[in-house]
Amino acid sequence: xxxxxxxxKNEHASRxxxxxxxxxxxxxxxxxxPPVDVIEDSAGITLRxxxxxxxxxxLKLQVEAGTLTIEGEVSIAMPEGMEATYxxxxxxxxxxxxxxxxxxxxxxxxxxxxxxxLSLRIPKAEHAQPRRIDIKVS
Amino acid sequence: MYRALFARDVxxxxxxxxxxxxEAFDLSPSIRGLGRGGFPALNVGGxxxxxxxxxxxxxxxxxxxxxxxxxxxxxxxxxxxxxxxSGENDKAAVHxxxxxxxxxxxxxxxxxxxxxxxxxxxxRDGVLHxxVKRHQSAQPRRITVQ
Numbered sequence: 001x002x003x004x005x006x007x008x009k010n011e012h013a014s015r016x017x018x019x020x021x022x023x024x025x026x027x028x029x030x031x032x033x034p035p036v037d038v039i040e041d042s043a044g045i046t047l048r049x050x051x052x053x054x055x056x057x058x059l060k061l062q063v064e065a066g067t068l069t070i071e072g073e074v075s076i077a078m079p080e081g082m083e084a085t086y087x088x089x090x091x092x093x094x095x096x097x098x099x100x101x102x103x104x105x106x107x108x109x110x111x112x113x114x115x116x117x118l119s120l121r122i123p124k125a126e127h128a129q130p131r132r133i134d135i136k137v138s
Numbered sequence: 139m140y141r142a143l144f145a146r147d148v149x150x151x152x153x154x155x156x157x158x159x160x161e162a163f164d165l166s167p168s169i170r171g172l173g174r175g176g177f178p179a180l181n182v183g184g185x186x187x188x189x190x191x192x193x194x195x196x197x198x199x200x201x202x203x204x205x206x207x208x209x210x211x212x213x214x215x216x217x218x219x220x221x222x223x224s225g226e227n228d229k230a231a232v233h234x235x236x237x238x239x240x241x242x243x244x245x246x247x248x249x250x251x252x253x254x255x256x257x258x259x260x261x262r263d264g265v266l267h268x269x270v271k272r273h274q275s276a277q278p279r280r281i282t283v284q
Contacts, residue, residue, distance in 0.1 A: 033149060033153065035150075035236035035237045035238070036234055036236055036237065037220065037222065037232070037234060037235050037236065037237045038232070038233040038234040038235075039222065039223060039230055039231070039232050039233070040230065040231045040233055041223070041229050041230040041231075042229050048220075048237060050196045050197065050237055050238075050264070051196065051264070052178075052179075052194035052195065052196040052263065052264035052265050053192075053194060053263055053264065053265045054263060054264075055263050075263075076192060076263075076265055076267070077262075077267075078183070078190065079185050079188065079190060079269075080185075081185050081186075082183040082184065082185050082190055083183055083184060083185070084181065084182070084183045085182050085183055085184055086180070086181065086182040087181045087182075088179040088180055088181060088194075089179050089181055089192075089194055114197075115196055115197050115198065115261075115263070115264045116194075116196030116197060116263050116264015116265065117196045117197035117264065
């Protein structure tokens with residue numbers, strides 16, 4: 001009985017620890033959520049995301065353990081000594097995380113990035129694609 | 139229109155709610171409507187020599203964009219086509235639709251000291267940067283005492 005309590009306590013402690021670390025991390029690098037379109041057809045999923053001001057080399061795409069992370073840093077050439085008078089884009093960073101489902105083939109993701117729009121294509125795994133089953137009449 | 143009736147993405151909905159709250163509490167909206175939340179998003183800055191406007195307008199054809207400066211009013215207009223599957227293609231489903239599509243127009247009134255003959259604009263990584271110089275006479279000058 002007492003053993004179980006100890007385990008639960010430990011688990012709880014480590015979880016809060018992770019939570020605070022996560023919170024602290026988010027506070028130090030706040031990010032904007034880019035607007036996206038997600039379209040699914042029978043062969044896969046197309047995702048488009050608006051990431052204006054992000055150069056290609058500052059865009060980071062990551063697929064890990066069923067989650068897709070899109071991260072980009074805004075880098076705009078500004079004249080020296082410029083003072084901002086009005087800003088709607090107040091944070092120079094975009095980030096968004098998606099959970100992918102099992103039937104998507106994460107090994108075959110293709111990406112294109114043009115004029116600040118990211119287009120991702122995630123095909124469905126071969127076995128998950130719809131198949132027409134022929135019925136034989138004897 | 140029907141999409142608005144269904145929850146698409148909790149965060150998108152929260153984002154929208156926050157925006158509406160901000161708009162409701164903004165006691166001094168501009169005569170051209172509520173400033174924030176439009177497309178494209180605008181950032182404005184300045185140096186003693188120039189005024190810099192950044193419009194965050196990704197996925198546009200630079201040739202189809204319209205930038206006008208008339209009597210101190212800068213207008214950025216254009217159209218963005220978002221190719222979503224149409225109704226006939228029943229095999230495709232739109233799960234999230236947050237990106238802006240359609241005609242847009244944003245107007246900014248600039249300070250009196252800008253020189254309308256020196257406007258330049260470039261489009262890079264989906265950001266339209268408009269650079270307007272200030273009049274020579276309006277620029278700070280150091281006066282030497284003799």
